[in-house]
Amino acid sequence: MKQTIVNCEPNLIRMALLEEGKVVEYAAERAGERGLLGSFFKGRVVNVLPGMQAAFVDIGQKKNAFLYIDDVLHPNLDKQPKIKPAITELLSVGQDIVVQVFKEPVGGKGARVTTHYALPGRWIVYMPMAGYIAVSKKIAKEGERSRLKSIAERCKRDEEGMIIRTVSEHESLEAIEGDVIQLRKVWQRIEQKASMNNAPRLLHQDLSILQRFIRDSYTVHSDEFVIDNEHQAREAKLFYQDVALNGVPHFHIYRGDKPVFEAYGVQEQLVRDFKRKVWLEGGGYVVIDHTEALTVIDVNTGKYIGGRNLEETVTKTNLQAAIEIARLIRLRDIGGIIIIDFIDMEFDRHRDEVMLTLERELQKDRTKSHVVGWTRLGLLELTRKKVREESSLVLE
Numbered sequence: 475m476k477q478t479i480v481n482c483e484p485n486l487i488r489m490a491l492l493e494e495g496k497v498v499e500y501a502a503e504r505a506g507e508r509g510l511l512g513s514f515f516k517g518r519v520v521n522v523l524p525g526m527q528a529a530f531v532d533i534g535q536k537k538n539a540f541l542y543i544d545d546v547l548h549p550n551l552d553k554q555p556k557i558k559p560a561i562t563e564l565l566s567v568g569q570d571i572v573v574q575v576f577k578e579p580v581g582g583k584g585a586r587v588t589t590h591y592a593l594p595g596r597w598i599v600y601m602p603m604a605g606y607i608a609v610s611k612k613i614a615k616e617g618e619r620s621r622l623k624s625i626a627e628r629c630k631r632d633e634e635g636m637i638i639r640t641v642s643e644h645e646s647l648e649a650i651e652g653d654v655i656q657l658r659k660v661w662q663r664i665e666q667k668a669s670m671n672n673a674p675r676l677l678h679q680d681l682s683i684l685q686r687f688i689r690d691s692y693t694v695h696s697d698e699f700v701i702d703n704e705h706q707a708r709e710a711k712l713f714y715q716d717v718a719l720n721g722v723p724h725f726h727i728y729r730g731d732k733p734v735f736e737a738y739g740v741q742e743q744l745v746r747d748f749k750r751k752v753w754l755e756g757g758g759y760v761v762i763d764h765t766e767a768l769t770v771i772d773v774n775t776g777k778y779i780g781g782r783n784l785e786e787t788v789t790k791t792n793l794q795a796a797i798e799i800a801r802l803i804r805l806r807d808i809g810g811i812i813i814i815d816f817i818d819m820e821f822d823r824h825r826d827e828v829m830l831t832l833e834r835e836l837q838k839d840r841t842k843s844h845v846v847g848w849t850r851l852g853l854l855e856l857t858r859k860k861v862r863e864e865s866s867l868v869l870e
Contacts, residue, residue: 478692479738480684480710482703489683490740491691497743497806498838503683510535510575510585512594512680513680514664516588518673519569527561531573534674537584539563541573545588549604549635570673577860581766591659596689596717597642597650598626600657604635612640628655634653641693653717688714690840692723699725702734747805754798758791762802768790768811771799775817788817789824796828800835807841809860813853829854 477492484505491499521539529546530538537729543561547554565571577586593600607626609619622638627870629651630636642650660678667677681689692699701707707725714723728734735741746752753759757777763770773795775787795860799814814832819825825848832854836843843858 475698476693477698477738478701479708479734479740480699480701480703481733481735482701482706487682487684487706489687490735490738490744491687492738492740493838494740495738496801497747498801500744500805501683501687508679508682509578511578513575513676514591515539515575516571516668516671516673516675516677517571517573517589519565519571521563522562522567524562527558528564529561531587532570532674533573533575533585533587535579535584536675537579537582539573539575539585540583541571541587541589545576545586545590546635549590549601550606553605557733558699562589564638568838569866572668572677580860592637593660594639594689595653595657595870597639597645597653598657599637599639600654600661601635601637602658602661603633605633605640606635607635609638610640610642613638613643613853618643625650631658634658635866656717684710685713689717694723699723699823700728700729700734700738701725747802752802754791754794756791756794758794760795760799760802762806762808771812773799773814773816785820785824788819789827792816792819792824792828793831796832797835799841800832803836803843803858804839804841809841809858812856812858814856815853832856852859 475494479490479492481488485500486504489500490497490504515533517533517539519529519541520532521530523529527543528780529541533539543558546561546564547558550838572591573587573589574591576588579585581870582722584617590604591602593602595749607623607630609622613622615620625634625647626638628647636654638650664677667675671677680686684706692714694714699710701710704727707727711723711725716728728737730737733741735744751761753776757775759776760773760776761772763772765817770843773792775791796817802808803812816828819828829845829847833845836845836856839858841859846855846857849855
């Protein structure tokens, strides 16, 4: 069972997603501090770097945005030139260009931007110039994949492209077509605004965290949605009805004496799970450390001494850790390179079991990750898509 718990303060919204009572996702957004991810800008090229095959674009932020040549070429690989041109053939200083942010500014670096535009909807991701159709790999049945692709072909125009999202499985033509029409109108407004305004200019901003979650994750038939603000609940319900055709959402308005995060055990879990040292249920623990280049996670047996022999004790601790680490990575939104130092195991079959367990648990995450494998030093290496700063705990 999934539960979404929403705490609304005058200048802050906090959201937590629970699966079987455990917090697996968390986000907080202060009023006036919405991130740049997904936003469209009309920018101006201020510097072209042939040696890096990249350019810097002024989008009106503190730091200029970084635009790499691969994000200037056609989004369809089949339509790109066989020999990559020089960046100077595509961009020049002073040129105006519409870009979309796909990585938030991190540290002292500006945002990463692209011309591979993508507008996410409830059922699809609309790509106005991509010229291809793709179906989520999580939709496994070939017959359903073919049906959805056929619907998308009927809906698309000219050079439009789209990605059919996982939630579209068994969805109707009317629902998907409605998504396409609505997102096409958003893109037309972006184009119109770009033609009427000088650079730098914000053209379109993505939704609030509450709206994004409803759009991307909420399932009306199976998810419990608890919110402690009646006005926000009405707004959320109206938004759902605007983006989805199936079902009527049932949002429970919390009116208890305790704060909603305390009443549902969220606060206690967050305080525990955002510490450097996190204990496992069996008595072991993991330690999470961050550097500029990567995140290192160390696994220890701690108080756990239960197994018939050392190898069994170590393997059981590592399996518990693999499950918990996948949840913590998702909860904290850790991205980039991640190195896990599991406790040394003697047998390859145990290492394989631990790696497969981690891969299985990571599949529950909406953000894409890739388990690379064991290094020669016995460390497990993986990567996870990094689009924003790692989540930090906001208590109030």
